[in-house]
Amino acid sequence: MSTGATAPSAVLAFSPPVESFTAGERELLEPFFTNLDRPVFALRNMPETVKGALFARYSRYPGTLRRLFLEEFAADVDPAAARAALATGEGERARELYERVFLGFGDDSVAQLGGAHVACEWVSNALTKVLERGRLAAYLEQSTRYIPYDRPMPDGRYRYWRCPALGPSYERTLDRLFEIYSVALQRAEAWAEAHFPRPDRESTAAWRRAVRAKALDLVRGILPVASLSHVGVFASGQAYEQLLLRLFANPLPEAQQVGELLLAELEKVIPSFVQRVRRPDRGGVWIDYLRGLRERARQAAHRLGIAGAGEVAGGGGASVRLVRVRGSEEEALAALLYEASGASEEELLAAVRALSSAERAALLRELAGERRNRRHRPGRGLEAISYRFEIVSDYGAFRDLQRHRMLTAQWQALTPRLGAELPAEAQAAGIADLFREAFAISQREWERIAHELELPELAPYALCLAFRIRYVLDLNAREALHLVELRSGREGHPSYRAVALAMLDEIARVHPAIAALFDHADRTTEPRLERLLAEIRNERNSRAAELL
Helix, strand or coil: CCCCCCCCCCCCCCCCCCCCCCHHHHHHHCCCECCCCCCEEEECCCCHHHHHHHHHHHCCCCCCHHHHHHHHHHHHCCHHHHHHHHHCCHHHHHHHHHHHHHHHHCHHHHHCCCEEEEEEEEEECCHHHHHCCCCCEEEEECCCCCCCCCCCCCCCCCCECCCHHHHHHHHHHHHHHHHHHHHHHHHHHHHHHHHCCCCCCCCHHHHHHHHHHHHHHHHHHHCECCEEEEEEEEEEHHHHHHHHHHHHHCCCHHHHHHHHHHHHHHHHHCHHHHCCCCCHHHHHHHHHHHHHHHHHHHHHHHHCCCCCCCCCCCCCCCEEEEEEEECCHHHHHHHHHHCCCCCCHHHHHHHHHCCCHHHHHHHHHHHHCCCCCCCCCCCHHHHHCEEEEEEEEEHHHHHHHCCCCCCEEEECCCCHHHCECCCCCCCCCCCHHHHHHHHHHHHHHHHHHHHHCCCCCCHHHHCECCEEEEEEEEEEHHHHHHHHHHHCCCCCCHHHHHHHHHHHHHHHHHCHHHHCCCCCCCCCCCCCCCCHHHHHHHHHHHHHHHHC
């Protein structure tokens, strides 16, 4: 982009590995992907069901999307038909049509009605939070809960973002973090095998996968923020425009590099929807505005003496504080009744307030209905109540909670100031010493980058995912029910389970009748293989599918 990057010119672009394909593989891939040699690419000429299934499989597949397509999906599509579609120029005719519609009906309304599937590969865990910040898009991220990071990339190096400006100390430190991770993973897996024997009559394969998942969960906090992941995105043209603006306005060189790659690929599949981004009088001005917002907030924080303020590092787990509540149980009841009544807001509130607290609780339960599973959610009347939580948790838990989009998430810069989270089972698994070594060298490298090199925006790349971050989640009661029940589930990671249950405790303190509706929150905390039931269920489903 002509607007340029705000980072120092010494910060050079990261060169991700380039995957090689045989001539036959390239012939299969070319009709379906916009390029075969760059880490950002769009899908084309595929049935929508294949795109969805491909992305669904992506999060647990250790390789790239194009390799996954070759191994598991190429037999389900017709490359000849796809090549014919390219040859007939259907895409060019569609582009010309959209150009005419834009002129007649306006950019924004039309840009909401067409979309694209895009993969962004080899992106850091700092950039995934930028990519996934938009509400009106769907994301699929390769998971540290299923993918081991002890294996190198295709070029033989460990999977982390590199930058020449950070010097050889950075690479030595991160190489050591990955070495520690590899040793810890082996120890954790051996401990889990011994500590959680296979249940009688259950599949050995499912048990081994659950043991592996337990070990991956336990050691993921050692991985640095620079660890590379793959992200799949499905979004409308309008959502992609907003994403591109965020990427170009972001101070991270990685964000701007991926922004350039993403824009180039979207111009191949939905060019009309993103044409404003390159225009200096549209996208350029918009990007400058977004940068200005960040800078004005930074200057105001310094002027008020609150930049960098906060508690010092300490022990203990996640901290969850309910700092603000808007709305009451009475207002939620009135809202739940609103659409079925012919009364005004005032009349509804008066009727509800005439009830006793026990009667109101019983009516709330009646209106919520029989919830047989967590997907059965009460009506939108619950959105009349909102909660604002300030949370301090490890970065790994934050990554998972930030993905919820029907809420406002705001977060501060990741630093070592708030300390790091040592998993409760690390001592028993014999890996606590490895965690402590990782924390120490990670923090030293952060200090060097932030203070000696004076590159504070790049320093978080060196920090382990176990370091704590402060953030806010502001959400209504209906979304809180969804988040808490999903994230407290027995198959969830212990770190975000703890946050979800602490949120429920805070809600129960102020609105006990609302908290009583959270029927599917899981409070069991006994030591267990979190993924065992899921793996057993998947094994049975696979066997059933083979019989069809």
